[in-house]
Amino acid sequence: xxxxxxxxxxxxxxxxxxxxxxxxxxxxxxxxxxxxxxxxxxxxxxxxxxxxxxxxxxxxxxxxxxxxxxxxxxxxxxxxxxxxxxxxxxxxxxxxxxxxxxxxxxxxxxxxxxxxxxxxxxxxxxxxxxxxxxxxxxxxxxxxxxxxxxxxxxxxxxxxxxxxxxxxxxxxxxxxxxxxxxxxxxxxxxxxxxxxxxxxxxxxxxxxxxxxxxxxxxxxxxxxxxxxxxxxxxxxxxxxxxxxxxxxxxxxxxxxxxxxxxxxxxxxxxxxxxxxxxxxxxxxxxxxxxxxxxxxxxxxxxxxxxxxxxxxxxxx
Numbered sequence: 537x538x539x540x541x542x543x544x545x546x547x548x549x550x551x552x553x554x555x556x557x558x559x560x561x562x563x564x565x566x567x568x569x570x571x572x573x574x575x576x577x578x579x580x581x582x583x584x585x586x587x588x589x590x591x592x593x594x595x596x597x598x599x600x601x602x603x604x605x606x607x608x609x610x611x612x613x614x615x616x617x618x619x620x621x622x623x624x625x626x627x628x629x630x631x632x633x634x635x636x637x638x639x640x641x642x643x644x645x646x647x648x649x650x651x652x653x654x655x656x657x658x659x660x661x662x663x664x665x666x667x668x669x670x671x672x673x674x675x676x677x678x679x680x681x682x683x684x685x686x687x688x689x690x691x692x693x694x695x696x697x698x699x700x701x702x703x704x705x706x707x708x709x710x711x712x713x714x715x716x717x718x719x720x721x722x723x724x725x726x727x728x729x730x731x732x733x734x735x736x737x738x739x740x741x742x743x744x745x746x747x748x749x750x751x752x753x754x755x756x757x758x759x760x761x762x763x764x765x766x767x768x769x770x771x772x773x774x775x776x777x778x779x780x781x782x783x784x785x786x787x788x789x790x791x792x793x794x795x796x797x798x799x800x801x802x803x804x805x806x807x808x809x810x811x812x813x814x815x816x817x818x819x820x821x822x823x824x825x826x827x828x829x830x831x832x833x834x835x836x837x838x839x840x841x842x843x844x845x846x847x848x849x850x851x852x
């Protein structure tokens with residue numbers, strides 16, 4: 537018997553796959569993923585799943601048999617369980633995760649799916665592409681502002697207990713990670729957390745043919761980014777693009793007052809959004825952040841530059 541939330545979800549959406557590949561956006565928190573999700577939701581027939589691997593969602597915990605971040609992080613037989621879970625989402629068998637019709641993302645008839653993946657599966661991007669026939673986007677943001685926007689890192693103590701990720705790291709990287717988890721400052725722990733979420737897609741499983749999109753380029757050049765993504769993701773032109781790129785996304789209620797003022801028209805320079813973090817850290821902290829990135833071989837950002845490194849830029 538369906539519960540109330542499942543019944544509401546069942547009545548909120550009828551999904552019939554239309555033949556185009558689904559899209560998986562793998563993102564670290566506060567990287568512009570909500571904004572990107574809204575751009576993709578502007579597509580006709582697009583249905584969006586927001587953070588389907590978050591333990592905050594009761595339906596996810598029930599489907600994967602987990603109760604907390606530790607269990608979700610070290611989940612055994614992930615590929616088998618993920619395959620069953622995402623096939624259930626694809627066939628609309630977990631209606632509790634459907635957005636209500638009165639929300640921005642609510643839509644009654646849909647034919648294509650986009651998933652915003654945060655807090656899980658980052659080391660399995662090639663598997664998602666092969667097993668679920670997905671198109672993938674890796675969405676990144678400079679690690680320092682990402683860390684500054686967080687106060688805790690719930691998966692950090694458990695990453696090394698996940699064999700899939702541990703097998704991607706060298707013995708020196710594992711020892712370094714263990715040291716920072718135990719003795720590191722909150723800033724160092726945050727940078728290591730960022731690295732562990734990104735080392736697989738950006739280093740171990742890096743594919744130059746896969747889309748790696750940065751928060752910085754998405755913020756500074758939204759029209760150009762949409763033009764780039766349209767053929768890559770088999771999208772149709774977005775008719776209300778100008779309205780979307782000037783409207784705050786659903787996540788900006790969690791942003792600093794100065795960021796909200798930008799979207800309210802009180803600031804005029806988009807560079808403000810991508811470089812304001814420079815005023816909040818010391819040179820020593822920035823150097824330490826890049827020392828940590830170097831341990832994991834991550835080179836998507838460079839010292840003294842808030843934009844991604846040239847090989848990771850989509851806009852010349």
